[in-house]
Amino acid sequence: xxxxxxxxxxxxxxxxxxxxxxxxxxxxxxxxxxxxxxxxxxxxxxxxxxxxxxxxxxxxxxxxxxxxxxxxxxxxxxxxxxxxxxxxxxxxxxxxxxxxxxxxxxxxxxxxxxxxxxxxxxxxxxxxxxxxxxxxxxxxxxxxxxxxxxxxxxxxxxxxx
Amino acid sequence: xxxxxxxxxxxxxxxxxxxxxxxxxxxxxxxxxxxxxxxxxxxxxxxxxxxxxxxxxxxxxxxxxxxxxxxxxxxxxxxxxxxxxxxxxxxxxxxxxxxxxxxxxxxxxxxxxxxxxxxxxxxxxxxxxxxxxxxxxxxxxxxxxxxxxxxxxxxxxxxxx
Numbered sequence: 001x002x003x004x005x006x007x008x009x010x011x012x013x014x015x016x017x018x019x020x021x022x023x024x025x026x027x028x029x030x031x032x033x034x035x036x037x038x039x040x041x042x043x044x045x046x047x048x049x050x051x052x053x054x055x056x057x058x059x060x061x062x063x064x065x066x067x068x069x070x071x072x073x074x075x076x077x078x079x080x081x082x083x084x085x086x087x088x089x090x091x092x093x094x095x096x097x098x099x100x101x102x103x104x105x106x107x108x109x110x111x112x113x114x115x116x117x118x119x120x121x122x123x124x125x126x127x128x129x130x131x132x133x134x135x136x137x138x139x140x141x142x143x144x145x146x147x148x149x150x151x152x153x154x155x156x157x158x159x160x161x
Numbered sequence: 162x163x164x165x166x167x168x169x170x171x172x173x174x175x176x177x178x179x180x181x182x183x184x185x186x187x188x189x190x191x192x193x194x195x196x197x198x199x200x201x202x203x204x205x206x207x208x209x210x211x212x213x214x215x216x217x218x219x220x221x222x223x224x225x226x227x228x229x230x231x232x233x234x235x236x237x238x239x240x241x242x243x244x245x246x247x248x249x250x251x252x253x254x255x256x257x258x259x260x261x262x263x264x265x266x267x268x269x270x271x272x273x274x275x276x277x278x279x280x281x282x283x284x285x286x287x288x289x290x291x292x293x294x295x296x297x298x299x300x301x302x303x304x305x306x307x308x309x310x311x312x313x314x315x316x317x318x319x320x321x322x
Contacts, residue, residue: 005280054215054223054279062215062282092292118215118279119297119316121223125289131253133280155280 005157007137008059013037013154015109016063017141019102020152024145027101028078032150035142040153046123046130047149048072049087051099054118055107061156063106064130065099068148075147087124096120102152113158167321168298169220174198176270177224177315178302180263185306188262189239193311196303201314207291208310209233210248212260215279216268222317224267225291226260229309236308248285257281263313274319 017034024030046066053063067075069087076094077083084091096119103117123130132138136155143150178195185191207227214224228236230248237255238244245252257280264278284291293299297316304311 052213052215052223052282054213054217054282056215056217056277056279060277061280062213064282089292089295093295096292096294116217116221116277118217119222119294119318121213121215121225121316122292123284123289124292125286128284128286128289131250131257131283131285133254133257134250136280155282157280 005060005135006160007135008156008158010139012110012156013139013141015106016102016152016154019105019109020065020141020143023098023101023105027098028075030075030078030145030147032143032145035144037139037141040132040138040140046128046153047151048124049091049095050123050128050130051095052121052123052130053099053103055103055115055156056118057113057115059110059113059115059156059158061136061154062132063099063103064153065095065102066130066151066153067095071145071147071150092122092124096122167318168296169317169319171300173271173317174300174302174315176267177263177313180266180270181226181302181304181313184259184262184266188259189236191236191239191306191308193304193306196305198300198302201293201299201301207289207314208312209285210252210256211284211289211291212256213282213284213291214260214264216264216276216317217279218274218276220271220274220276220317220319222297222315223293224260224264225314226256226263227291227312227314228256232306232308232311253283253285257283
């Protein structure tokens with residue numbers, strides 16, 4: 001099915017950027033400062049923990065919210081009012097839910113693609129890498145915040161005419 | 162959105178099982194022998210490389226095809242007619258495509274859910290773990306084949322009435 005898809009235009013990445021800033025601000029009381037957006041190679045390291053959401057419809061792809069360990073622990077504390085001491089199931093659920101909110105908010109701004117979103121999966125572990133298919137030309141949006149590093153990666157293709 | 166979903170019935174996991182066996186047989190000339198199906202905890206190790214596909218529609222979830230390094234290299238050789246010496250972009254694309262075919266085949270057998278599938282993402286690395294949200298109660302289907310170990314993990318929920 002992949003050959004029917006072409007990468008979306010760069011401006012369609014902006015909804016993911018604003019969604020990330022808004023979700024961190026409203027849910028976590030945390031301001032994100034954006035770094036330089038870059039095209040992500042297929043095999044590059046992400047941070048320690050990543051929430052992944054699949055998008056499908058007239059466009060298809062994935063969104064990855066990748067966080068350092070410290071950001072993940074602090075974000076979970078903010079959401080649950082309890083400070084986790086390690087990456088436990090509360091952290092997994094919190095990161096999955098944040099990824100879900102970012103994808104859901106961006107999807108609402110891209111209504112023309114009539115996308116629906118999958119349940120989140122969460123990847124934990126040093127040295128993991130998340131790779132996208134060639135067609136998706138994933139865009140990485142690195143952010144800094146008061147707790148450390150965050151990266152939002154979006155690989156999205158639309159159905160070609 | 163997650164609270165609108167309830168786990169699918171166990172028999173709806175069978176299409177993923179038969180899809181895995183069929184894709185390995187027809188695409189890779191490789192027979193899978195099924196082990197004991199089990200409910201996967203939220204934080205359990207998978208194999209070295211995993212292809213992840215998001216599903217969404219009247220049911221939503223993810224499918225993970227997780228392979229040992231040797232199985233991934235041999236499967237890629239079978240698809241490309243070239244033997245990779247390491248986990249490179251050919252292997253990433255091959256594993257993503259296999260996951261795509263398994264999800265696509267299972268989706269066709271679950272037409273009542275009108276699901277569409279996301280582009281694949283591929284996770285590489287020792288000690289990575291793939292976690293599912295609590296709602297999804299993921300089912301793991303372990304397989305053996307002539308090249309080593311394979312596991313197909315499915316977390317799928319349907320919209321509750």
